[in-house]
Amino acid sequence: MADADAAKSLSGLLNGIAQKVYHNNPEITEELLKNELYPEMSQDEFSALHEKMKGLIKSIASADMDQGQLDAFLTAQTKRRQGGAGLSSEQAAVLTRFWKSQRPKVREALLNQSRWEPALRGMSWRVDVQAADSKGDTANSGAVALVELELGRMGESSEFVCLEMDEAKVNLLLKKMGDIQQSIDRIVVPAPQKPDEA
Template identity: 50%
Template structure:
């Protein structure tokens, strides 16, 4: 039976390859699996390697979709080692170490993949005084300038600049206060 050190290197490499395909947008197909088998498990026949890859992919998907903390992970892997046709304790140790090292990157990638629309990347605001206007009575009145940076990771951002007079700022603050009250009412125990 192989030791953890002997199993660790190829399984860790396989998990990295599977994570790249599943979570980081790098496509994997039959040729990718053949390459992984050739590099990491050259002595394993293809008919045995395919089910092994499927098992590891399934375990990785389960761990990532549940966003397991380390206690949940240990309980899950322990159950997998006791299950017939499951994994060995050495494999469980490698999977645990892999998850501890890659959890945050995988989680961030899954969150980014689940976003359909642009997100707010940055917001800047300031208050200016109008120095010019069509109407004399509007000169020297305060104006709130809000600059929003919107976009998705990996794409060029869009910038939106908004200008609010005092009445519009008061209206927005009132609406935000109503939203806050609704959130508090919904989150308070009955």
Template identity: 55%
Template sequence: MAAVAERPLAEAAAKPFLGLLNGIAQCTFYGNAEITEELLRDQLYPETAPQEFRALLAKTTGVVKSIASADMDLNQLEAFLTAQTKKPGGITTEQAAVIAKFWKSHRVKIRDSLINQSKWENSLKNISWRVDLKSQSRHADQLNNPVAIVEMELGKHGQESEFLTLEFDESKLNQMMRKLSEIEDSITSLTQSN
């Protein structure tokens, strides 16, 4: 009978802690400035003293940042959380279970967010290509020749993209394909020699 009564109590404690983890992810990894310490305390732990909540927030944020920076797989996560539960002033077993559940569902999104935050330069977001016939040219002999048109979308996450359009005639396309083949051969030789 006591075990049945403890289960709803443990589940009731898990909900605000999961909310805390989601709040930490929102403000730390997803850039949501609306999530503040005060908001989290008021919404999730209203009866907790500010200093006590600040300590819980700092400890939990540290744990989540450690997990995220190492991009822990499930085995690493289990070992890390076990160590955290045995550490004086560490997390509880219930908190470790909630963190494991949280990490399983948020790992990819947090990893992608960290990658996007670490990019300094634009990256290739999309590329498309097509073969077309040249319909305008300064020289009449170039009309109706096939051309490859490559369109690239470049940009940083959360910013407006730039578009780059390239046009290749047959000789330029063949030249580019030869260069790409040389690059592929170089990469293959370097990876096979190690």
């Protein structure tokens, strides 16, 4: 029965940490978690447990670990148990159950936190070509690109921005976008291919 209570308390602690860190729930505090889940534990012991679990969750979440990665990570943590810094096998089992149920929610919360606001919700464009007048004057004719951007913040209605560009401005925009892509390509290391993808 004591093991079941310990697992239930740890599960509550992990969920509380996730609520506070990833879902920005202001009602969840370290003090609340201690009083509700570990009232018999000293403040120093609880703070150490809280920080350890928070660090483990952040490591797991930032790597978006799949089941195999999680198993390897937790196995390494249980082997550190001899030094007192690792996890017990019971704690590892609770972390596994927690991550299995919370991974999609935590991943979505991290994606939402990393979005720039306002975000581009949509884009439409067209090219208008002016025809020559009846005298054959083509001095004012040419192609004009019209671009409409739909921008918005989470939970708010969209704003629309319209841009008009001639051929020179379109070429400049395309060049700048190419420069940005090259910069990103220099920074981002492509994920290694799995053997079955090669």
